[in-house]
Amino acid sequence: MVDRLPEGFIRTFLEENVKYSPAVIAVATGYFVASRLYRVYLGPTSVIPGNFIDNFFNLPLIYYNLPLGKRYKNFIDLHQKYGPVVRVSSQAISVADKHMIKQILHDDDLPKGRNYKAFQFEGHQTLFSTIDKDFHKTRRRVVSPAFSVKYLSALEMYMSAEVDVLNDHIRSAIKSAKQLGTEPAEVDMWQLLQRTALDVIGTTAFDQSFEMVKGGQHPLPKAISDDLSMSALRASTAGLPIISNIIDLYLKYQKSKQFDISKFMIKIIEERLKSGKRKNDILQILIDTQKAELKNDRLDNQDIVQENILFLIAGSETTSNTIGFAITHLIEYPEVLRLLREELDDLYPRDVKADMKHEDLKNLPYLNAVLNETMRLKPVAMGGLVRETPSNYLLGGKYHIPKNMLLSCAIYSCQVNPEYWPEPMAFKPERWLEDSDIPADKDAFFPFSVGSRNCIGKNFAWMEMRLILASFVYNFDIAPVPESIEGLNDLRQFVTYTIASNSYKVKVSER
Numbered sequence: 019m020v021d022r023l024p025e026g027f028i029r030t031f032l033e034e035n036v037k038y039s040p041a042v043i044a045v046a047t048g049y050f051v052a053s054r055l056y057r058v059y060l061g062p063t064s065v066i067p068g069n070f071i072d073n074f075f076n077l078p079l080i081y082y083n084l085p086l087g088k089r090y091k092n093f094i095d096l097h098q099k100y101g102p103v104v105r106v107s108s109q110a111i112s113v114a115d116k117h118m119i120k121q122i123l124h125d126d127d128l129p130k131g132r133n134y135k136a137f138q139f140e141g142h143q144t145l146f147s148t149i150d151k152d153f154h155k156t157r158r159r160v161v162s163p164a165f166s167v168k169y170l171s172a173l174e175m176y177m178s179a180e181v182d183v184l185n186d187h188i189r190s191a192i193k194s195a196k197q198l199g200t201e202p203a204e205v206d207m208w209q210l211l212q213r214t215a216l217d218v219i220g221t222t223a224f225d226q227s228f229e230m231v232k233g234g235q236h237p238l239p240k241a242i243s244d245d246l247s248m249s250a251l252r253a254s255t256a257g258l259p260i261i262s263n264i265i266d267l268y269l270k271y272q273k274s275k276q277f278d279i280s281k282f283m284i285k286i287i288e289e290r291l292k293s294g295k296r297k298n299d300i301l302q303i304l305i306d307t308q309k310a311e312l313k314n315d316r317l318d319n320q321d322i323v324q325e326n327i328l329f330l331i332a333g334s335e336t337t338s339n340t341i342g343f344a345i346t347h348l349i350e351y352p353e354v355l356r357l358l359r360e361e362l363d364d365l366y367p368r369d370v371k372a373d374m375k376h377e378d379l380k381n382l383p384y385l386n387a388v389l390n391e392t393m394r395l396k397p398v399a400m401g402g403l404v405r406e407t408p409s410n411y412l413l414g415g416k417y418h419i420p421k422n423m424l425l426s427c428a429i430y431s432c433q434v435n436p437e438y439w440p441e442p443m444a445f446k447p448e449r450w451l452e453d454s455d456i457p458a459d460k461d462a463f464f465p466f467s468v469g470s471r472n473c474i475g476k477n478f479a480w481m482e483m484r485l486i487l488a489s490f491v492y493n494f495d496i497a498p499v500p501e502s503i504e505g506l507n508d509l510r511q512f513v514t515y516t517i518a519s520n521s522y523k524v525k526v527s528e529r
């Protein structure tokens with residue numbers, strides 16, 4: 019069955035055999051066009067709708083990604099136009115049907131797509147970027163203890179300490195505004211939350227707060243963020259070899275001038291090993307693997323460096339942007355803010371001074387509802403979760419998908435599908451409460467993904483988000499800043515879903 023032209027076939031054939039004779043070019047072109055027409059009109063995926071042109075080419079993602087960070091929008095539009103299963107390129111199909119997403123991610127647990135290789139820094143595989151199932155299984159087992167519920171509860175005190183630093187920072191902004199007569203104070207919550215999340219992951223991952231909230235200028239977060247932007251650009255230009263090579267060269271040049279992330283982390287690991295002192299952080303769990311019985315279970319120093327970098331990336335803007343988006347919704351819906359406050363005030367009466375404990379917060383239905391509803395409308399993985407068919411594959415009992423096709427699970431389009439979610443675009447935390455008239459369809463909700471590659475940091479993220487959001491809402495009155503509300507019209511997805519200006523200011527005062 020002709021569905022895909024063998025990769026590089028025409029070029030190799032021409033270069034090695036016939037040196038561009040016009041007859042050969044004509045035959046090759048004819049074959050290319052015929053094979054694509056077969057795919058559009060007769061092949062097994064011909065029943066999948068999409069833009070006609072997308073059947074012909076595997077256009078590099080950068081084509082969809084202009085203006086930069088807007089590719090996700092293109093896919094949403096395709097789903098709105100053509101339905102839950104659409105062709106988005108000659109090698110990729112986007113899927114927004116809840117049963118099919120579950121089949122791909124969970125039931126059949128398809129391997130990650132080849133695009134994830136762009137996140138393998140200097141060829142190093144990590145828990146997130148590997149596409150090798152065996153490697154992943156071992157790595158996940160070895161790293162899992164660092165994310166167990168029991169271990170996380172030991173990390174709560176570090177998180178709470180960073181929440182206090184954030185609150186102190188906001189209080190001092192309020193005090194300065196009072197002294198200057200410029201009340202109410204304005205703080206950039208988007209930036210502050212990003213800084214807090216970096217400090218949290220710094221202390222919990224390797225016992226080093228970057229002190230970003232206090233205005234610290236630690237070079238590590240910037241170096242990692244630069245690396246990440248480059249990887250995103252590399253992923254977008256995959257398929258354009260010349261441009262990818264230029265980017266790689268530029269990356270190498272930039273890196274030679276940059277802060278050396280590996281050196282910095284190796285130093286921390288070596289100092290830890292030399293001191294012989296144990297600490298209560300994720301790094302310790304990774305170092306402990308070096309004494310594992312099985313060779314495959316041992317992480318060497320370079321593996322530990324790469325996994326720690328991954329946690330810094332995966333564990334910072336994911337949580338901070340989600341809390342940030344929750345705050346944007348609370349400002350837009352004052353009644354939701356009022357109900358959330360009421361729930362918190364009932365738990366911690368304002369005349370009794372008590373520290374917030376995650377053990378109490380985790381059972382608050384409305385707090386959980388606000389965060390769930392935020393992740394429904396603003397999922398971190400807005401652009402889709404990509405898997406690859408290892409062999410010919412039957413999707414949803416009706417679509418015959420050839421081997422090596424990319425299947426992108428469009429979790430956002432699924433999470434706003436009116437068939438699953440009444441009034442899908444409205445922010446209604448009530449749908450998550452028991453006995454709601456418009457109950458949430460939890461089978462159509464994938465913010466942390468499902469299956470073997472689901473988010474290992476889910477419990478960590480929930481703890482951090484509850485502690486930060488609850489404390490902010492409980493302690494401060496908030497009001498909108500008009501320019502920031504306008505900024506919400508320009509959202510982008512580079513790696514995580516974010517506000518393009520990377521800023522969201524809020525007026526704050528002490529409650």
Ligand code: HEM
Nearest residue numbers: 145146332333336337340398399465466467471473475479
């Ligand atoms: C609101 C917060 C978060 C959300 C919505 C989220 C979402 C996700 C999603 C959707 C995936 C699957 C990605 C894919 O298949 O491409 C994922 C994987 C992952 N996440 Fe998270 N994440 C969050 C926070 C965190 C945190 C705090 C950490 C670590 C401290 C973390 C670490 C990871 C790792 C290591 C993976 C790869 C797991 C594997 O492949 O086995 N995440 N996350």
